[in-house]
Amino acid sequence: MIKRIAIFCLTIVLICLLPHEGNSCTTFSIHDKAGNTFYGWNFDWPNGSGQVQINQRGVEKTSFISVPEKAFTWTSKYGSISFNHIGREFPCGGMNEAGLVVGQMMHNVGTYPALDDRYGLEELQWVQYQLDVSATVEDVINSDKIIRVSYTSIAPLHFTVADAKGNFAIIEYLDGKMICHTGKKAVHNVLANSSYDFSLRYYKSMNEAAKMNISNPNGLITSADRFTKAAFMIETNKDKSVNTPEFAFDILKSVSQWGTQWSIVFDLKNRVIYYKTKANPNIRKLDFNSFNYSGSPERLYCNIDEENNGVKDFNRFAIAENYDLINSVWKTIGLLKYIPEDFKRAWAEYPDQVNSKTIRKFKSPATRKITDLLMKPGFTAAEPEIRRILAAKDEYYFTEPQLIDVGLMALDNNAMNTAIGMFKITIEIYPESWNAYCKMGEAYLKQGNTEQANASFEKAKELNPNGIIQRSAANMIFSILRGSDYNTAKSEIISIVNNEKDFSFSEQEFNALGYLLLEQKRANEAIEIFKIGTQKFPDSWNVFDSLGEAYMEAGNNTMAIESFEKSLKINPGNENATKLLKKLKNA
Numbered sequence: 001m002i003k004r005i006a007i008f009c010l011t012i013v014l015i016c017l018l019p020h021e022g023n024s025c026t027t028f029s030i031h032d033k034a035g036n037t038f039y040g041w042n043f044d045w046p047n048g049s050g051q052v053q054i055n056q057r058g059v060e061k062t063s064f065i066s067v068p069e070k071a072f073t074w075t076s077k078y079g080s081i082s083f084n085h086i087g088r089e090f091p092c093g094g095m096n097e098a099g100l101v102v103g104q105m106m107h108n109v110g111t112y113p114a115l116d117d118r119y120g121l122e123e124l125q126w127v128q129y130q131l132d133v134s135a136t137v138e139d140v141i142n143s144d145k146i147i148r149v150s151y152t153s154i155a156p157l158h159f160t161v162a163d164a165k166g167n168f169a170i171i172e173y174l175d176g177k178m179i180c181h182t183g184k185k186a187v188h189n190v191l192a193n194s195s196y197d198f199s200l201r202y203y204k205s206m207n208e209a210a211k212m213n214i215s216n217p218n219g220l221i222t223s224a225d226r227f228t229k230a231a232f233m234i235e236t237n238k239d240k241s242v243n244t245p246e247f248a249f250d251i252l253k254s255v256s257q258w259g260t261q262w263s264i265v266f267d268l269k270n271r272v273i274y275y276k277t278k279a280n281p282n283i284r285k286l287d288f289n290s291f292n293y294s295g296s297p298e299r300l301y302c303n304i305d306e307e308n309n310g311v312k313d314f315n316r317f318a319i320a321e322n323y324d325l326i327n328s329v330w331k332t333i334g335l336l337k338y339i340p341e342d343f344k345r346a347w348a349e350y351p352d353q354v355n356s357k358t359i360r361k362f363k364s365p366a367t368r369k370i371t372d373l374l375m376k377p378g379f380t381a382a383e384p385e386i387r388r389i390l391a392a393k394d395e396y397y398f399t400e401p402q403l404i405d406v407g408l409m410a411l412d413n414n415a416m417n418t419a420i421g422m423f424k425i426t427i428e429i430y431p432e433s434w435n436a437y438c439k440m441g442e443a444y445l446k447q448g449n450t451e452q453a454n455a456s457f458e459k460a461k462e463l464n465p466n467g468i469i470q471r472s473a474a475n476m477i478f479s480i481l482r483g484s485d486y487n488t489a490k491s492e493i494i495s496i497v498n499n500e501k502d503f504s505f506s507e508q509e510f511n512a513l514g515y516l517l518l519e520q521k522r523a524n525e526a527i528e529i530f531k532i533g534t535q536k537f538p539d540s541w542n543v544f545d546s547l548g549e550a551y552m553e554a555g556n557n558t559m560a561i562e563s564f565e566k567s568l569k570i571n572p573g574n575e576n577a578t579k580l581l582k583k584l585k586n587a
Helices: 003-008 009-016 123-133 138-147 196-205 206-211 225-233 245-254 319-330 333-336 341-352 364-376 380-390 402-412 414-429 432-448 450-463 475-480 490-497 507-519 523-535 541-554 555-572 575-587
Strands: 026-031 037-044 051-055 061-062 073-075 078-085 092-098 101-106 117-122 145-147 157-162 168-174 178-182 260-267 272-277 284-287 298-301
Touching: 009 333, 009 555, 026 101, 026 225, 026 245, 026 450, 037 061, 037 092, 037 101, 037 157, 051 123, 061 117, 073 123, 078 123, 078 364, 101 123, 117 123, 123 145, 123 157, 138 145, 138 168, 138 178, 145 284, 178 575, 196 225, 206 225, 206 432, 225 298, 225 450, 245 260, 245 272, 245 333, 319 333, 319 341, 364 402, 402 414, 414 432, 432 450, 432 475, 475 490, 475 507, 490 523, 507 523, 507 541, 523 541, 541 575
Parallel strands: 117 145
Antiparallel strands: 026 037, 037 260, 051 078, 051 298, 061 073, 078 092, 092 101, 101 157, 157 168, 168 178, 260 272, 272 284
């Protein structure tokens, strides 16, 4: 179930800070006997909004850049069809008239090049640039001489590129350098989110039976497993007569996840695109040659979920609709909610200024760099660089809520020292931030340091005497259960549960606590915590589902069945409860 992510995969929260998130995508290419190349791409992301964009040739463009990059101007040689989720000119991927396809995937261990004499492009504009000017894989690789992905980019990505000649390349940025795997270096024309070399080692470490049995029963499958599954399917179907768009969709289905929003197959030689979305699972076909790419100002787009996608079904570009798409995505994704409105507006209006020589420059989001640092060495090693970033106010922007959110992500990820460190830095910059003191108190609670927790909460009350300062009930109980069992602390826990004046109650937090106890083989205590969840959130199918799993773990199948049935009564579409009920009743 998704709720288990709270315990086992909380690093996904950090991923969701950035416009890639869950962006745990998978790409590959296959060839048929006639020499056709098919490129498959799963786009995995918390938000399924997106548009299909028609991009013209012959358009002069000037880059949208952040301080301190210098502007760069080019003219598009090729028209293209792209798939965009944060606005026109910033595609996730697409195909151009020459039959070149570019796709991107999140790559958290990657590092873009430092500032140098080359021009820097934001990561998604780099994708559009390649669709505009490159005809082959070789063209893309050679562009590194003058163009690099800017270190000011928001999302750490790596890319795969395929061309109509059948060439394929994996492009990664490691230690600030472009690393390319092509030809014999690309043993498998597949990439997910882990570095290619790591993925290949993982593939080689598994026997055939293990590769064959990779599955995603809970809607989750790791990056290395997705790479291995796709590579194994391609390897075991070497007969090129089976390499068709249908087979490509079979591969995409085998590596799909709960967050797979788009599945796209490009036919590079015949210039045809097939795609389906989570919201509209019907496979639709786009004939690339039916559109005009002559440079007409009539820029076209359609909603990616629309059933009809003929030329007449496309709309003319409008800034308002472009802004609505950008806003619908950014407002739902972690720290992106705090991106300044003037930046968001400029991003949305950029397509109407694309050939302007006076494109405005913007500061980079400090939290992007900070979260990158925290995902690698940890807080102690990262602290000096974090402080340098926050001091460089001419280069980076940040707000009090943004910094608090970084601390909260660490708190949710049980990285207490990181959370406390971030809250302390926030307080140094914003000494009147009662909210930072309050959240720091929560971190101390989860750490088991009640003395410091109480001091932090008292300071929050001092700074906000007329406000309501509530402690997290789940965190308080978590702190108690660190040194005691449920039965011993029962009266104290009940007192907390009944005190809605001083404590706040979060369904997610209680669920996470219950699963943590299950991981510690404390099933009976987990049952009590999940019971509290059902009392506080009686209309939540998820808490009854969690309670059912805890009863199963404790061997009480009768109560497990009752809990799953209650969950299904609230949400008949709960597949987890349906599956486990069937298992229990057939036992």
